[in-house]
Amino acid sequence: MASRVPDQVVFDAVLQVIAEQGYERSTTRSIAEAAGINEATLFRRFTSKENLLRQAVRSNFLGFALDLDTPGDDVAADLLTIVNYYARLYDTRGGVVLTLMREAKFSPEVAAVLTEPESLLGRVDEVILHHQRRGALVVEPPRHTFFALVGPLMMRAFARRVDRLTTQTPADPEAVVRRFLNGHRPQQAP
Template identity: 85%
Template sequence: MASRVTDQAVYDAALEVIAEQGYERATTRAIADAAGINEATLFRRFVSKENLLRQAVRGNFAGFSLDLDAPGDDVAADLLTIVGYYSSLYERRGGVVLTLMREAKFSPEVAAVLAEPESLLEKVDAVILHHQRRGALVVEPPRHTFFALIGPVMMRALARRVDRRATQAPADPEAVVRRFLDGHRSLER
């Protein structure tokens, strides 16, 4: 008797298929085939493709720990927590993250699913604002600071996704934070 395919295995398959084909073109049949189950089982367990994506995103974000509830006085340590989290996320799931970000603009289903990770970005904004108020970072819109911080991590993941021959190693979170702080520390300190 065949063993039951775990939810995580189905999530992994769904995210890989969506990363390769996009949400709209990814069929439930292709996802089921990639997971090693039949399409009826997929629907019985997850009801719809949107629900499967929602659970897969939740399951994968839960797998990355990002404790930002109490930012401290060490801006480098807090930024390292953020960069480490996103570095792990982009290394493991960069393709699907970029695909979903692109498709959210055109697909209400994808936009609804991405509303949950948006709350994580609000926590990141709060950490950035905390350090801006302390005078440790240049004051600018927090999301601008976030994208300047995460940009090198995201671009390395994107480059490796686009160019299969790319040999760049994953971004070193400590080096990313150090370079970021060289240009974003507040001069008032």
């Protein structure tokens, strides 16, 4: 009797297949083959492609620790926490993140699955607002600040997807935060 394929193996397979083919073009058959299980077993365990993606995203989401519950007085430390999280996410799951972001606009199923990661962005917004209120960051919409902060990481992930030969060194989170703060601290009054 064959041993049961662990859920995490199935989750890794679904995220990889969707990164390569997109959600709409991915089939449960291709996901099952990538995971090394029977398609009927896939349905028995996860009931639908949407539920499988939801559980895979949730599992991946929980595997990345991001403690933003209590932002402190050190803006660089809090931003470094955010950058470390997203650097790791984009380095390991950048392809599927970009694919799902693109497809969420057109697929209600994908948009529904992304509600948990969206709640994380709400927590990031609160950290940014905290530091804006303290005068440590320029006041602008928090999501603008977030994209300015993680934009270099996203572009690196995008470049790796477009040019498979790209041999970029991993992002240096401390350098990303340092460069970001050089342009996003409020101007001091003369």
